[in-house]
Amino acid sequence: MSFKTVGIIGAGTMGSGIATSLAGQGVAVALVDMTEAAVERGLGAVSKFYGRAAEKGKMSAEDADAAVARVSGGADLAALAQCDLIIEAVFEEFSVKEDLYAKLNDILPETAVVATNTSALKVSELAEGYKDPARFLGLHYFNPAAINPIVEVVRGEKTDPALFDAALAFCRETGKKPIACKDHYGFAINRFFVPYGNEAVRLMDEGVGTPAQIDRVARECLEVAAGPFLVMNLVKPKIMYHAQNNLGPHGAFYAIADTLKAKGDADYEFEIGEDAAGDAASDAKIADRLRAAVFFPILQELDEDVASAADIDMGAALALRFGKEPCRLMDALGKDEVRRIVALATEAYGHAMPASLERVGSLRD
Ligand SMILES: NC(=O)c1ccc[n+]([C@@H]2O[C@H](COP(=O)([O-])OP(=O)(O)OC[C@H]3O[C@@H](n4cnc5c(N)ncnc54)[C@H](O)[C@@H]3O)[C@@H](O)[C@H]2O)c1
Numbered sequence: 001m002s003f004k005t006v007g008i009i010g011a012g013t014m015g016s017g018i019a020t021s022l023a024g025q026g027v028a029v030a031l032v033d034m035t036e037a038a039v040e041r042g043l044g045a046v047s048k049f050y051g052r053a054a055e056k057g058k059m060s061a062e063d064a065d066a067a068v069a070r071v072s073g074g075a076d077l078a079a080l081a082q083c084d085l086i087i088e089a090v091f092e093e094f095s096v097k098e099d100l101y102a103k104l105n106d107i108l109p110e111t112a113v114v115a116t117n118t119s120a121l122k123v124s125e126l127a128e129g130y131k132d133p134a135r136f137l138g139l140h141y142f143n144p145a146a147i148n149p150i151v152e153v154v155r156g157e158k159t160d161p162a163l164f165d166a167a168l169a170f171c172r173e174t175g176k177k178p179i180a181c182k183d184h185y186g187f188a189i190n191r192f193f194v195p196y197g198n199e200a201v202r203l204m205d206e207g208v209g210t211p212a213q214i215d216r217v218a219r220e221c222l223e224v225a226a227g228p229f230l231v232m233n234l235v236k237p238k239i240m241y242h243a244q245n246n247l248g249p250h251g252a253f254y255a256i257a258d259t260l261k262a263k264g265d266a267d268y269e270f271e272i273g274e275d276a277a278g279d280a281a282s283d284a285k286i287a288d289r290l291r292a293a294v295f296f297p298i299l300q301e302l303d304e305d306v307a308s309a310a311d312i313d314m315g316a317a318l319a320l321r322f323g324k325e326p327c328r329l330m331d332a333l334g335k336d337e338v339r340r341i342v343a344l345a346t347e348a349y350g351h352a353m354p355a356s357l358e359r360v361g362s363l364r365d
Contacts, residue, residue, distance in 0.1 A: 003084040003113070003166070005027070005084055006084070006085045007029070007032060007087070008029060008031050009033070010090040011033040015089035017045070018117070018141050021174065021176070027174060028072075029071045030083055032077055033075060039074060046068055050065075077107055084111075085114075087115045087139055092118060101130045112135065114130050116136075119190060119243065120185070123136070123137065123154045124157040138152065138181070139167060149176055150318050151171045151177070152187045152189065155180070179307055179315050180307065182305060184306050185249055185250060186247050186250070188301060188307035189315040196228060196290060197235075198256065199228075200232075200290065201260050203289055203290075205258045208285055210273060210278075213278040213283070215229050217283050217287050217290065221286075221291060222290065222291065230272060238264070238266065241265070244256045244257070250297075291341050295330055296354070298326055299357055302356035302359070327363040331364055334361060335360040335361055339353065
């Protein structure tokens with residue numbers, strides 16, 4: 001295996017989930033947080049996962065105990081000096097991560113590799129805080145990391161290509177499906193998933209449909225397992241607000257929907273209700289706009305070479321549970337129909353039609 005011992009900094013939702021995943025794949029993990037209490041919570045989450053797996057008969061009690069035993073924990077960063085790969089999963093704040101890297105600069109040997117699990121920050125900018133940006137990259141696991149198979153492997157501007165390949169190999173060796181990504185806001189998956197949720201909120205704000213109707217139409221037109229409002233309630237609307245805010249540099253289409261913006265950081269959920277009915281005209285409008293919000297960012301990503309069409313489809317299917325893989329769906333609809341749909345976004349917000357439209361029909365060839 002490319003990396004034999006892994007250190008994880010931050011024993012919260014993501015750090016403990018990544019530790020759970022790696023321990024189950026035979027990797028020794030050192031889990032570090034600021035306090036012993038935080039470490040204990042993280043270790044508790046690992047134990048709980050494997051306790052349940054053994055209870056449900058998904059694995060033997062011996063294997064479950066062995067997985068739990070592979071994760072050690074502590075509040076001292078010095079434990080990381082022995083690790084080949086260090087995955088940082090601390091709070092999503094540039095200065096918090098930067099301060100942490102300054103400490104790692106003194107602790108880690110030259111041979112160490114550091115990966116950030118950031119969802120929103122630029123990997124290349126974070127890399128500048130580490131002593132060797134060539135040995136720094138993004139490993140963006142998806143929640144719940146213990147079971148979600150997708151990891152975006154993000155190449156910073158200075159990431160060593162050999163190390164990037166080693167990180168892709170490591171993800172495969174540890175049971176994940178990596179997506180090789182360029183370092184652009186939203187990487188491969190949030191680039192279209194977040195605008196799709198944002199568009200659902202715009203449709204609600206404009207009175208085109210109720211959340212229940214929009215969720216139903218999404219299930220029909222994209223065959224998603226759950227509609228955007230239900231998913232946004234799980235993710236938390238304020239997280240969607242921050243994620244959409246982070247996509248702002250991509251241009252006017254990515255502006256935040258009114259309700260998301262007005263409520264900002266408030267803790268709330270959308271009221272979905274039971275009224276999923278709607279006439280054919282409003283259903284058709286919702287389907288077009290939701291598809292536009294998925295297709296337009298993906299065609300832009302393809303123009304920008306952020307990720308391959310096959311990987312984007314894999315991420316949509318496995319991380320987001322889209323029943324219709326978007327690039328395959330565009331191929332099936334054909335260039336003229338996709339142009340009509342995507343024009344709803346480009347014309348409303350003054351964007352150019354992505355050049356990759358010309359490849360629709362053979363995106364997945
Ligand atoms: N939650 C998600 O759905 C999700 C998904 C993908 C990526 N991410 C990213 O993963 C990272 C972690 O997110 P999370 O949801 O696990 O957060 P969290 O708040 O659940 O956990 C963060 C942990 O980091 C610890 N921490 C903070 N500063 C530290 C420091 N200097 N040294 C050691 N430990 C420190 C905190 O005590 C806390 O336990 C963020 O960058 C986030 O954007 C989150």
